[in-house]
Amino acid sequence: MIEPFLSAVPVLKKLEDAGFEAYFVGGSVRDYLLERRISDVDIATSATPDEVKEIFTKTVDIGIEHGTVLVIYRNRSYEVTTFRTEAEYKDFRRPKEVFFIRSLNEDLMRRDFTMNAIAMDNSGQIIDPFAGQTAIKEKIIRTVGNATDRFQEDALRMMRAVRFVSQLSFDMEENTKKALIELVPLLENIAIERKRVEFEKLLLGSNRKKAIRIMLETSLYAYLPSLKNNKDSLEEILSYELQDLAIHEMWSLLVFCLKYKGKQMETFLRNWRLPLKEIREIQLILFYLHKRLEQEWTVYDLYTSGSTIILSVEKLYQVLKGNKENETIQKWLNLYEDLPIKNRSEIDVNGVELMAWFNQKGGPWLKETLFTIEQAILDRKIVNDKRKIKEWLMECNQN
Ligand code: ATP
Ligand code: MG
Known part of the structure; x- marks a missing residue:
């Protein structure tokens, strides 16, 4: 056996010492047999959720109604689920009622695919009543x-x-x-x-x-959601060589192929119930991606988008252009890194100082002046230094 199962063996043993059966099940066993990276180790047991909670000192109720208790053991957490059947299904959704049972076999029977219906005991012995291993081999x-x-x-x-x-x-x-x-x-x-x-x-x-x-x-x-009339867009995705893209980049590519902008884009992403933060990020990526397809980055666009957006836009740009060089991505990231300031708060002067210099009260002029200074620093007309900024402003004022 290998990690992370080894660390989880004591959890099985504790359940067994208390008189119950316990096995590794599901995705982790499948991935182990496939020699893939193993994510979460899930455990199935004949103990009911209440019994599990009595055995372990640290537990969290995460799905008691489905029989799942999160067990925290030596700083790692495990989903421990009671053997169950799912008797009656309403509306083709999740079972209406869950029945806890004491038999592993029946629990494996309710699982979706044979490759996911394999159990492993604390000695690494495989229990595979539905020939899941054959399915994996084939x-x-x-x-x-x-x-x-x-x-x-x-x-x-x-x-x-x-x-x-x-x-x-x-x-x-x-x-x-x-x-x-x-x-x-x-x-x-x-x-x-x-x-x-x-x-x-x-x-x-x-x-x-x-x-x-x-x-x-x-x-x-x-x-x-919202894909019914969009066969062409999905086909378009197939025409690209997809590299290693993160999820928000895949969503962006999909929206790009759908040719959605503005309100349509937002509606699409909301229909998929994406969190607002992710929607905003995708919108930014697409805004700059469309711009990027027309022209190279300006200093100001690099500055306002930031390195994560630049990276995503460039990755997608390369996908769309069928270009596999990472050189240009690095070129734009280097340009970003070299910017004299990364955001407005780094300007070496603030509103209070400006008011004092010009002996004026606050007002729209303050924001405008800060914007002018910001542009001048980014364009390298002045350096970001209080004294230099003041000199430059006074000079501008005289002209
Ligand atoms: P992943 O590696 O993505 O987590 P997984 O197979 O572990 O894949 P999970 O959603 O974590 O998928 O589910 C764990 C196990 O629960 C599955 O391996 C399967 O045995 C069972 N399972 C999950 N969803 C269903 C379902 N809809 N119907 C039947 N069994 C399911
Ligand atoms: Mg899983």
């Missing part, structure tokens, strides 16, 4: 049980299938894909927030183009 995404039933129970699983295509470059097993094509309209019933989580994972996966092609082929895209 690089196949296959539902546990009948695909039609499983997608009807929870339509989000269809999006999860496609995002796993993107992350793992697996193919969908034939019946799984058939069921998806047939049932994809059920995605209408799924909360946008849940769709966004999967869509963002899809956008970041190393095989995102393969996933986007499947989205187009199966019409899945038509059941995502």
Whole structure:
């Protein structure tokens, strides 16, 4: 066994010492078998949430109704979820009621895909009742049980299938894909927030183009917020060589391909329920990207956008231009680094001093003067030094 499982073994042991069963499950076991980077280690147990809370001193209730307790153990946190079934599904969404059970097998049965329905015990022994390891070897995404039933129970699983295509470059097993094509309209019933989580994972996966092609082929895209009539834009994304882009850069590229600006862009991003802070960042990136496509950066634009926006804009510019040199990105970042000031507060004079120098009360002239000074410093007409600024202003005033 390897880290991070090794550190988590004592958590399993503590549950077992108290008379319960406990296993590693889900994505971490799958990624371990795939020799991929392992993210969170999730644990499944026969102990109920109350029983888990009695065993560990530090716990946080993060989803008691679904049977999940966050256990903090030696400064690491683990999601510990009680074995459960999800009996009745209403509206093709999450189960209406969750039943806690004492059997691992039944818990694995409720999981979405065979590759995600594998457990591992504290000695590294694999428990794999649905041949998940074979699926992993064959690089196949296959539902546990009948695909039609499983997608009807929870339509989000269809999006999860496609995002796993993107992350793992697996193919969908034939019946799984058939069921998806047939049932994809059920995605209408799924909360946008849940769709966004999967869509963002899809956008970041190393095989995102393969996933986007499947989205187009199966019409899945038509059941995502504001993408229904935008097949062409998704196809445009396929025409670019995508490099290592962060999520806000992928959103920006998507909006660019959609040709959305202004209000339309904002509505699109709000429809996807993106946090306002991210919306603002994407808007800035697109503002400067459109400008960049027409001309090179001006000193003032470098100054107002800042290094993170410059980097994102340049990365996207390169994608759009099919250019793989990082040289120009560095060139603009260097120019930014060399700016005499990075923001207004760095100007070596303030409003109070200006009022004293000119013996005038505050007013719009103050802001204008500061703006003039800022421009002059950026254009290197003057250096950012109180005495020099004063001399320059007095000189300007005489002319
Ligand atoms: P990631 O590496 O992105 O976290 P994951 O497979 O761990 O991938 P999670 O959303 O963390 O995905 O879910 C953990 C596990 O819970 C899955 O591996 C799967 O066994 C189960 N699971 C998650 N979502 C569903 C679902 N909608 N239906 C059935 N089982 C699910
Ligand atoms: Mg996970």
